[in-house]
Amino acid sequence: MxxxxxxxxxxxxxxxxxxxxxxxxxxxxxxxxxxxxxxxxxxxxxxxxxxxxxxxxxxxxxxxxxxxxxxxxxxxxxxxxxxxxxxxxxxxxxxxxxxxxSKRHNPRGYLYRRLRETIQQAKKRFTVSRSQQGYPLYIPAGHAVQQAHPFCLPDNEQINGYGLWPAPPPAEGKIPEKYLFERDWLLDTADFFWLLVVQRTAGPLTVPIRELSRYIADHHPWLNIPQRYEKEGSDITQHLRAQERSPEKQLLYNSALHSVAQLAKQLVATWPIEQQQVFALRFADPPVTGKAITRNLGFTSQSRAYGLEQKAKESITQFTRSWPGIPLSELPEEVAVIFIEEIKRLCKKSLS
Incomplete structure (x- = not known):
């Protein structure tokens, strides 16, 4: 330049x-x-x-x-x-x-759209409104929206999300990859989640559909893995089934998983605590905004949070260019995803 x-x-x-x-x-x-x-x-x-x-x-x-x-x-x-x-x-x-x-379409995004469309269409079962920020909220029909408050997951539960909440009841005789996108199951789960929310809070609440999506994804983590093999018009869950591997390939796969976990630990150990905190928050699910990170970590401006985020990204890029073995871009996608997820897991520790 x-x-x-x-x-x-x-x-x-x-x-x-x-x-x-x-x-x-x-x-x-x-x-x-x-x-x-x-x-x-x-x-x-x-x-x-x-x-x-x-x-x-x-x-x-x-x-x-x-x-x-x-x-x-x-x-x-x-x-x-x-x-x-x-x-x-x-x-x-x-x-x-x-x-x-594209083929990298995320089933988590598909789930959110299915939830939004399904709940909005079930007018006899749910009432859908909009928050001040514009995102859709739902409440069972018969409850007054005007008297309800939007639900927000407490700050002390943000890191674990809904993983410790009771899991949504499964559909009998079906595998999750099939029933998770079916209308009846989605509506029943919307009811179930709303009842869980009400049990933990006081008074009627409207629930953000995105929180319902997050709740389901926290109990079905495969929804969070980007997919590269989706074809137009095909069953988007078909490629989620485990691939058959020969014993030799399975050994290589297990070795790769172990290696990237160790490499993630090695990389994060070089990051300052503030950089780990910013990375953990910015790449949380859902991601925390730069404004909120600045406030929560006591920075004087958003540029500080942005700068630390960029340093983390650059560090990952430089590290993966020079690490031993197969380049990150040539690893099986699930191994590459685990590398990033391990970085996120390690960085979360800096928040405690």
Missing amino acids: TQSTSSLLDSFHQWLASLQTTTSIIRFVTAEYRKPSNSNLFSGYEVEDLHQEFLLFILDTFLTPAKLTAETVPLLRTAQYPRIIQLAWNKFLWQCRETAR
Whole structure:
């Protein structure tokens, strides 16, 4: 990167970090979020999270030194920054759509959409409302929404999530990979979860559908593993069944699992406590926003949290380039996922 290019990017970053620009981009993202044409695409997001994802996309993907183009460089030189934001948004939107259609589709996202659609359609059984932030809440029909308060998992349970809560009753005679997406089971589980919530709190509550999705996923962790082999129109659960391995391949697989766990431990040991804390919170399920991390960890600005998050990502990239054995990108996907999950598990300890 030349000094000239570096200066151009520095100027853009300063503009991007200003309060006026932040306010303007939040308004822009909010308007895009509320467009009917984007409602399905962003159904799993809150506006604040979408704003953060867009900023990360600009800084980490769209406008990196290696990605500068004949179109963006002149815009940087003439300080046409709003035009850059529009180009970045178009690319971000395209990426979101491609991700939704791609083979990496996450069954967790599919579950959320199924829950939202199923509960909204069951008007005789549930009443659906919207929170102030815009995400859908539900309550059994017959309860007054106006007298109910939105449920929020207590702070002291955020790390463990719903893993210690009673599990949702299974469907008789079926495997989870099949019944988890069926209408009747989803509606029964929505009822069951609402009753669990009410037992732990006082008064009637509306429950965020995303919390119901999280509850189910906490008891069926395979939902959180991205899938690479989904085909259009196919049964999305078909490829979740365990693959048959020869004894030799199973030994190699077990060895890989053990190795990446040790490597994750080795990597995290080099991180400062604050970096571990930021990583644990930012990549929690659901992820904690930069604003909340800044408040919870006592930072003076969000840039501190963002900087530590970037250092963690860069550290993982550098570490996996030089570690012994097979590169991370060539490992079986579930092994690579376990490496990241082990990092998250180790980092969570820094919060206690």
